[in-house]
Amino acid sequence: MLILTCPYCGVAADETELAPGGEAHLTREGPGSDDDAFAGYLFHRENPKGVHFERWRHAMGCGKWFHAARCTVTLEVFGTYAAQVTEPPRAIRDAVSARRPGWRWRDLT
Amino acid sequence: MSEIATALGGARSDGLCTVCEVPPLGMIQIRADLGATAVRDAVAEGAGVAVPDVLRATTEQGRTLCWFSPDEVLLILPRGEAPSALSALAEAMEGHHHLAADVSDMRAVLRVEGRAVRDVLAKLTPADMAPGAFPPGSVRRTRLGQIAAAVRMVEDETVEILCFRSVARYAFDLMTEAAREGGAVGYFDREA
Ligand SMILES: [Zn+2]
Numbered sequence: 631m632l633i634l635t636c637p638y639c640g641v642a643a644d645e646t647e648l649a650p651g652g653e654a655h656l657t658r659e660g661p662g663s664d665d666d667a668f669a670g671y672l673f674h675r676e677n678p679k680g681v682h683f684e685r686w687r688h689a690m691g692c693g694k695w696f697h698a699a700r701c702t703v704t705l706e707v708f709g710t711y712a713a714q715v716t717e718p719p720r721a722i723r724d725a726v727s728a729r730r731p732g733w734r735w736r737d738l739t
Numbered sequence: 740m741s742e743i744a745t746a747l748g749g750a751r752s753d754g755l756c757t758v759c760e761v762p763p764l765g766m767i768q769i770r771a772d773l774g775a776t777a778v779r780d781a782v783a784e785g786a787g788v789a790v791p792d793v794l795r796a797t798t799e800q801g802r803t804l805c806w807f808s809p810d811e812v813l814l815i816l817p818r819g820e821a822p823s824a825l826s827a828l829a830e831a832m833e834g835h836h837h838l839a840a841d842v843s844d845m846r847a848v849l850r851v852e853g854r855a856v857r858d859v860l861a862k863l864t865p866a867d868m869a870p871g872a873f874p875p876g877s878v879r880r881t882r883l884g885q886i887a888a889a890v891r892m893v894e895d896e897t898v899e900i901l902c903f904r905s906v907a908r909y910a911f912d913l914m915t916e917a918a919r920e921g922g923a924v925g926y927f928d929r930e931a
């Protein structure tokens with residue numbers, strides 16, 4: 631069972647209270663972008679075995695979107711953070727490093 | 740004036756807890772940036788109740804303000820006071836970006852009373868119902884069986900459940916079933 635702490639209301643929310651929102655920090659390519667960029671935005675995902683960054687929504691609680699850093703193998707949660715960022719904040723990356731030295735996700739380390 | 744019909748016509752069941760639908764209430768949804776002090780003050784002035792802390796409710800003179808999210812509170816008050824409260828809010832909130840809407844017909848309210856109330860709820864929701872984690876004055880929007888609902892701990896053995904009107908029957912039957920005689924858990928209620 632996955633439990634994520636919502637950074638907005640502080641509730642340690644059970645997975646059944648949350649709605650998954652897929653991979654985090656995608657750049658939304660719109661009109662005017664080239665085909666490769668748009669295809670990447672639509673279809674290309676990291677699908678990692680290990681450290682991953684995702685979007686979640688506290689759907690049955692306060693309703694807010696947020697981000698989570700977790701391990702797809704062990705379900706260990708490294709931390710959750712606000713939705714209004716384009717990459718994981720330093721504190722979250724440090725928390726991941728403490729548990730998974732040498733991790734890599736896209737061009738983040 | 741015509742009579743207001745609630746979702747379940749004041750249904751009631753008795754078991755480990757009594758479950759009953761409360762008479763019509765007034766409800767006003769308020770959305771605004773509650774992180775800003777000036778906005779909080781304006782909400783409190785318009786609503787006539789202090790703005791609650793996160794996951795809490797405040798009650799003053801028959802009105803209750805429930806924390807729903809960082810930018811949403813629900814004002815629960817006597818039905819007849821809703822129109823005047825709405826104008827008071829509009830006046831107090833002028834100049835602040837906000838929304839205040841009369842949603843009195845949007846939700847149903849169930850009152851659940853009895854010593855086993857924490858055990859009964861814990862069968863249905865992932866929220867922590869331990870007395871230390873959820874003392875009187877707490878509010879939690881969560882999942883109840885298959886639906887979203889808000890749970891407010893009114894007093895030690897009294898809970899109010901708010902859910903959308905369209906799922907009121909489901910919520911009532913769910914609570915009734917969970918509170919049926921013979922289904923005592925005795926986890927929080929050690930005397931059961
Ligand atoms: Zn939340």
